[in-house]
Amino acid sequence: MTPQSRLSTFFLLFIITTSYISGENAIADDKLLIGDVEAGRLIYMQGHSASNYPIQAITSQDVKVSGSGFACVNCHRPSGMGSSEGGKYVLPVTGPILFAPRELNRNRIFSKLFHEIRSPEFVTRMRQARMRPAYTLDTLATAIRDGIDPAGYSFDPIMPRYDMSDGDMANLIAYLKSLSIKHDVGIDSKTAHFATIINDSTDPVARDAVLRTIQGYFDRFNLSIANDRSKGNFSPNYHSDFLETYREWKLHVWTLHGPPDTWKEQLMRFYEIQPVFAVAGGLINGSWSPVAQFCDKERIPCLFPNTELPKTADAENAYSFYFTRGLELEAEVLSIYLEKQLSPPQRIVQISFADPYGEIPANVFTKAVNRWISGSQLESVSVSNTATFIEEINRINTHHRGIDALVIWPGEHVSDVITVLQKLPPKIDVVTMPSNALEAWRKQRTQADYEHFLFSYPYELPTAYHPRAYMVHAWMRSNHIEVTHPTLQFQTYYMLTLLDYGMRNLRGDFYRDYLSEIIEGEAESNLNNGTHPTLGLGPGQRFASKGGYVVVPDTKIGIRSVSKWIIP
16 A cells, blocks of 8 residues: 555545544534524524424523523623623623633623622632633534533523524524624724704703703713823723723714604714714604604614603614603503592593694593593593683683593693683693693792692602712813703713713623613612602613602792602
């Protein structure tokens, strides 16, 4: 046998032996090469296969689970960047991280270590190197099915071990490979671009107050970053490690003109000129729905706009975050209050103006009365102008007997409605209006008129104590920002602190879904400036405050609550 033939025989035996030893893995790898990304997304997000049957799994060694309750997204989150809670650290599962050797990334684990009080066991595990080689298709399938990583370490027993066919596995892996594979637009090597959205019919004084607050925060943030960078390696074992992950903030003010049905096209033009990473608040006269639809379509986090008309339909897991459900929440709060106080009211008259600020809460109030106030008679009247409103008040005053409550939704005609009520006070024991009429009402009425005029109020009471409110006042003064609209400006400041926290904790992982997830975890009362009693979000939640008071004006303290905090 020639040397060449001996060499050929050696390689043939090597190939045969290798195939025999790892033949199953090779076959599995072949089966996992081609998967459907969309079918994999269904598994990741809903726990269902492409044929729509629930994926089966076992957790805690012997507990059988299945379906959406144990879908990957519940722990690894939409971004795939993982989470940490209750002493458990859920690892990232994005393509760039899985298919590369694990590194001890100080930036990525820093916020997990110091975000909340941790047990010694958690901190110890987080600080362990626990390196592993890059996943292959086969080792990733083994990890998902058996809970063992490429270095031979077993996952925590709470991590489900999934019973999946090769086809479903291929689909899931295809989706993981595509997950957070590149940074989202709106971020470059030096700058993070943000937009705030206003429209041309917004009160110019309120608009300027909001914009001054936002620009002042942006200027101060950029100054602090420039100051840190000017010091070189001033703290090599701490802050300096993170400086390269920070970006200068640039604000783009997107001003919308004309009717709402033209806003989508305008927003797209703004976005094509300069994509933004997130929308930082805003102030719109009208419904926020057109803006929310744009943000959902482009997957842009839209953080806490000042609006009374948020998009409440299909809001869960959407991209717009709100303080409350606005006038819809107020309508439900009023209906619950009336049901409890009037035992229940037998006849309610509702007058609403024919614009979104009048029609939307009136429709919600009607549904709430039908749901919660059984046996009552609700008469709803829509008016288009002040003259028609006067006619209805005169009619009610002529036939007021038997009417237990009058509910008024003044829409965009607040000032005119209050003027009418001052001249023609309704002969009804209980008259209610929304919070957007409260300040104007207090300016025009006397104390003797107050007791039977009630207002829904989804904010904190003036007698409450919030230490952070003093800090915000001091910040406003130090930045020469006049506080002309306290609620608007304090809500805007809260939004900015959440954005600041979220951007810092991205640590260079510039994914919009990840920003949303960080904000969900941090939107809690320790950042509350006193605008609401409590603020907080859970995974997928988009309304940070869930209730409201019913109040009457008070000449000494501004307003006085006549109800407890009501959560519909």
